[in-house]
Amino acid sequence: MNFSVGIIGLPNVGKSTLFKALTQQEVDISNYPFCTIDPNVGIVRVPDERLDKISQIVKPQKTTPTIIEFVDIAGLVKGAHKGEGLGNQFLSYIREVDAIVHVVRSFEAADIKHMEDTLDAQRDIDIVNTELMMKDLETIEKHWEKLESEAKNPEKKESKKELEIIAKIKKSLNEERLISQMNLDQREKELIKHLNLLTIKPVIYLINSRGTDKELELIKSLPDNTIPLDLKLELELSELGPEELNELKMNPRIDVLIKTCYKILDLITFYTIKGGEETRAWTAKIGSTAPQCGGIVHTDFENRFIRAEVINYKTLAEYGSWHNAHAKGLIRAEGKNYVVKDGDIIEFKI
Ligand SMILES: Nc1nc2c(ncn2[C@@H]2O[C@H](COP(=O)(O)OP(=O)(O)OP(=O)(O)O)[C@@H](O)[C@H]2O)c(=O)[nH]1
Ligand SMILES: [Mg+2]
Structure with missing residues (x-):
């Protein structure tokens, strides 16, 4: 079972830098907004100390880790849901992923253009989330009339239930609350799954920051599942071998992100050993x-x-x-x- 994670955020914040650090694929990370247009897709091996340990015990001919897919999506700006910037098309890529890593710039660099000119992580998060919520409201509006007339038919009990959930979601979105913050239960989620809403997906906020006091000041009151990570440094570290890392006494921290993806997606890992031939890790839903x-x-x-x-x-x-x-x-x-x-x-x- 493969799960995919979409990397989103304002333009020029480090999304492709993260993608490159994760996948080692050669992608363009030039210093200008909207550098990425078509999405980059890459597979990442999930780091797993347990798999290494099982292999040491079983000594198989082959060890195969489980994988997770990352999709580096074009930057989005204010008004994107109405077609600003690169417009609407990127939103369809977000529909297809299981979870979102939302990259937020919190590093200072005079030479790297910031779409909003100043550093303000919370403001930037709100800009992107507002676009996603507007798009969800639009999806709901489109569906509303049809559902309302279906719900009048007493035989269509499911439609009535769906209409109730959607009314609840609409209220939440109008109060600027993401659907993922609403605690919908599994049955409710199933009923509205076909709408492919964007803000129902679990999110990790990745604050791209060197971690100076001034930068950290900006990220004090951010939501749960926030990970500060210096993406430029992570990219440099991803290009070094184990010996060089040892010499420099540096440890990449990007694994924390992959593990958090597992957590927010409610995933577990199980293993097969195939009579000692191949030890392999697999991913399943809790x-x-x-x-x-x-x-x-x-x-x-x-x-x-x-x-x-x-x-x-x-x-x-x-x-x-x-x-x-x-x-x-x-x-x-x-x-x-x-x-x-x-x-x-x-x-x-x-
Ligand atoms: N100083 C500094 N520069 C960074 C950092 N992360 C990314 N950059 C630079 O910011 C520029 C944009 O990075 P990208 O990774 O291409 O940004 P993006 O979000 O993919 O941009 P778009 O595809 O245009 O939306 C590049 O010049 C990066 O080297 C960082 O942590 N510190
Ligand atoms: Mg990019």
């Missing part, structure tokens, strides 16, 4: 059952599922070898209702 996770690996593992043999990473690491864990009877047989836990190592039996 709450997935054993057959559902089987289906991520191979359709047969879902359709012809009999049982799963499971040991959690923690237990395996404690016993230090597959053989010991097996001998002690620590590999459990689980049935089709078993909810897979983060860190489970699974052998699917069909």
Whole structure:
């Protein structure tokens, strides 16, 4: 199962710099606004100490990490929902991603043009969020009339429920609150999924800053899921090998961002070891059952599922070898209702 994360924000704030640091792809990061027009798409290996440890224990021929997709989207400006700047077209790219990294400039650099001329992280966040909310309101308006007439039909109970949720969302958006801040439950989210609303997606705010006192002053009252990161430095570090990093005593911090993406997307990692041939990490939604996770690996593992043999990473690491864990009877047989836990190592039996 692959999940994708869209990188958005005002022009010239460091979105492509982040994309390049994450993916090592050669993309244009020239110093002018609207440098990116068509989206850049790249796959990033999810860093995972547990996978490394399992590999040390199992010693497979091959180790395969799980991946996450990042999409670097064009900068957006005030009035974008009405077609300002590069206009509306970029919004369709945001519709397709599962989560958003919203890059906000908080670094000082006289030579790099800021669309709003001064540094003000909260103002910039509000500009971008307002555009997304306006677009969501527009989507809702388009859908409203049709839904309202459907809801009058007593047989269409779902339409009535949907109309109620949408009325609630409209109120929230008009009060300048993102849908993601509304605590909708899973059923409500399902009912309006087809509308592909933008502000329902979970967001991480990435404050692009060197972390000087003055810069940090600007980010004191920002929302949850805010990560300060110096993207220029991260890009430089991403180009160095482990030895050079060691010499400089520097550690890249970009992994924090990838891990936070997992957190906001409610994802877990499970592992397969395929008889010692290949140790591999996989991604699933929290709450997935054993057959559902089987289906991520191979359709047969879902359709012809009999049982799963499971040991959690923690237990395996404690016993230090597959053989010991097996001998002690620590590999459990689980049935089709078993909810897979983060860190489970699974052998699917069909
Ligand atoms: N000083 C400094 N410059 C930065 C930093 N991050 C990015 N830049 C510079 O800012 C300029 C724009 O960076 P990009 O990554 O292309 O910005 P973008 O958000 O993708 O811009 P658009 O595609 O035009 O929307 C480049 O010259 C970068 O080198 C930073 O942390 N500090
Ligand atoms: Mg760019």
